[in-house]
Amino acid sequence: MAEQVDVVVIGMGPGGEHVAGGLAEAGLAVVGVEAELVGGECPYWACVPSKMMIRAGNLLAEARRIPGMAGSARVDADWAPVAARIRDEATDDWDDRVAADRFTGKGGRLVRGRGRLAGPGKVAVGDEVFEARRGIVIATGSKPQIPPVPGLDAVPYWTNRDAIAAKEPPRSLLVLGGGAIGVELSQVYARFGTRVTVVEAMDGLIPAEEPEAGELLAGVLRAEGLTLRTGTRAERVRHDGDAFVLELADGSELTGDQLLVATGRRADFSGLGLDTAGLDPSVRTLPTDGRMRVAPGLWALGDVTGHGAFTHVAMYEADIVLREILGREGPDADYRALPRVTFTDPEVGAVGLTEKQARDKGLRVRTGLSKVPDSARGWIHKAGNEGLVKLVADAERGVLVGATAVGPMGGEVMYGLAVAVQAEVPVTTLRHMIYAYPTFHRGAEDALRDLGA
Ligand SMILES: Cc1cc2nc3c(=O)[nH]c(=O)nc-3n(C[C@H](O)[C@H](O)[C@H](O)COP(=O)(O)OP(=O)(O)OC[C@H]3O[C@@H](n4cnc5c(N)ncnc54)[C@H](O)[C@@H]3O)c2cc1C
Numbered sequence: 001m002a003e004q005v006d007v008v009v010i011g012m013g014p015g016g017e018h019v020a021g022g023l024a025e026a027g028l029a030v031v032g033v034e035a036e037l038v039g040g041e042c043p044y045w046a047c048v049p050s051k052m053m054i055r056a057g058n059l060l061a062e063a064r065r066i067p068g069m070a071g072s073a074r075v076d077a078d079w080a081p082v083a084a085r086i087r088d089e090a091t092d093d094w095d096d097r098v099a100a101d102r103f104t105g106k107g108g109r110l111v112r113g114r115g116r117l118a119g120p121g122k123v124a125v126g127d128e129v130f131e132a133r134r135g136i137v138i139a140t141g142s143k144p145q146i147p148p149v150p151g152l153d154a155v156p157y158w159t160n161r162d163a164i165a166a167k168e169p170p171r172s173l174l175v176l177g178g179g180a181i182g183v184e185l186s187q188v189y190a191r192f193g194t195r196v197t198v199v200e201a202m203d204g205l206i207p208a209e210e211p212e213a214g215e216l217l218a219g220v221l222r223a224e225g226l227t228l229r230t231g232t233r234a235e236r237v238r239h240d241g242d243a244f245v246l247e248l249a250d251g252s253e254l255t256g257d258q259l260l261v262a263t264g265r266r267a268d269f270s271g272l273g274l275d276t277a278g279l280d281p282s283v284r285t286l287p288t289d290g291r292m293r294v295a296p297g298l299w300a301l302g303d304v305t306g307h308g309a310f311t312h313v314a315m316y317e318a319d320i321v322l323r324e325i326l327g328r329e330g331p332d333a334d335y336r337a338l339p340r341v342t343f344t345d346p347e348v349g350a351v352g353l354t355e356k357q358a359r360d361k362g363l364r365v366r367t368g369l370s371k372v373p374d375s376a377r378g379w380i381h382k383a384g385n386e387g388l389v390k391l392v393a394d395a396e397r398g399v400l401v402g403a404t405a406v407g408p409m410g411g412e413v414m415y416g417l418a419v420a421v422q423a424e425v426p427v428t429t430l431r432h433m434i435y436a437y438p439t440f441h442r443g444a445e446d447a448l449r450d451l452g453a
């Protein structure tokens, strides 16, 4: 016999927890199903602990900038407080009691186990079956995508989980993939003394972003002592007992004490029973409409939707699902001003379309660029001032469709540009407003001038 409830949420990551908690607070009978830890990837193995690592790495880097600027400093890097902070403050030693209590405290019912669709409106978890009167939400997130490199399946490589939980930094680290995870974690480990080599298949780092951002970041990382091998793939991997060996396409070999595989993430729909709800189980992402509906009474949110594997996307989509199930008014999902921040030093903040994406859409594109060291604030800042602002405008409509802000606090500088993209503020209006002196965001004014606004 199926137990009657209002809503079942499968997967209690940041998106699932947000929607399930909100529905429970509104008085609905909600079951949240979680196979691992309530809170999902973000607080235990991703955003939160990685940003703690980055904060620590940035402190070391700032201290190393003191000579020539403010005297002298002796910097002895120590991973122990970083590992302790991740264990004690971020993850409670990978225990989700606080998050589970938060949900049940709102009136939700937590069911531990792997949920699967069991026909329209039904979810099974082990032997228990729930029938959801109002609907089901799929928020099962993503897993590392492991490339089919010969030998990789036979070696004890790291994923983000091992890199986050490491008790000490390895002497040397090979990183497969120069995307967001690859560059963030590579820089941190290098700053703690690890010899890091990044192998990226595309021609530049963070290839989903503007090439100028990837080039600038590559220059910074090389100057910090990292080895970067872009435009090449690993042909074979082996582990000889002591070290990992990556054979590259050009015949050269790289060795490292650890190997981090950071070549993207993808949803895993195996065992989720999508076919029982009349859906294609072989899809890569779940197609949703503007209200996050996959089918009548079935919603999806977060990494499974493919709109951007970010916590802020999962939370944004969760808000829409929440409104939808509670019958509240609100706009459809709108991804025109999707923001991303890669938390390297310098940070890479970006919003909307890159120049290439805008051109591929057939827009009449104009771009503007300014460099942080050429600005008053950048010149004052000196050590660690690498950065740029790049603007992408739709010349037809006279509005920005994308922007990138690399530099100290690049993610924060990007925010004003995100408002401009979202609200379609005319570039002439942006050009004739006042920018506080001497801020980093004045780089946007310089880039607007370069754009010819
Ligand atoms: C190293 C790293 C750093 C990152 N840094 C950032 C960052 O700084 N900023 C940012 O915005 N994003 C960041 N991300 C991305 C972010 O972590 C994800 O986009 C976010 O966690 C997605 O949330 P979600 O709710 O969709 O899924 P997830 O967090 O993946 O949670 C899904 C949950 O569903 C559970 N689950 C799966 N299948 C089932 C099932 N059948 N039954 C029951 N439970 C199931 C899983 O156990 C998991 O707990 C980072 C990712 C990584 C790996």
Ligand SMILES: NC(=O)c1ccc[n+]([C@@H]2O[C@H](COP(=O)([O-])OP(=O)(O)OC[C@H]3O[C@@H](n4cnc5c(N)ncnc54)[C@H](O)[C@@H]3O)[C@@H](O)[C@H]2O)c1
Residues within 6 Å of the ligand: 147, 149, 176, 177, 178, 179, 180, 181, 182, 184, 199, 200, 201, 202, 205, 206, 207, 208, 232, 233, 234, 262, 263, 264, 265, 308, 309, 310, 340, 341, 342, 343
């Ligand atoms: N600051 C943040 O918001 C943040 C940080 C980390 C991760 N994330 C999210 O998590 C997602 C996953 O991160 P990720 O870095 O694994 O993925 P990614 O897609 O950002 O980067 C993966 C990189 O690996 C490269 N690659 C793929 N196969 C390869 C191969 N065989 N050899 C060499 N290179 C190869 C790709 O060209 C790409 O540049 C990100 O896309 C992002 O959405 C966000």
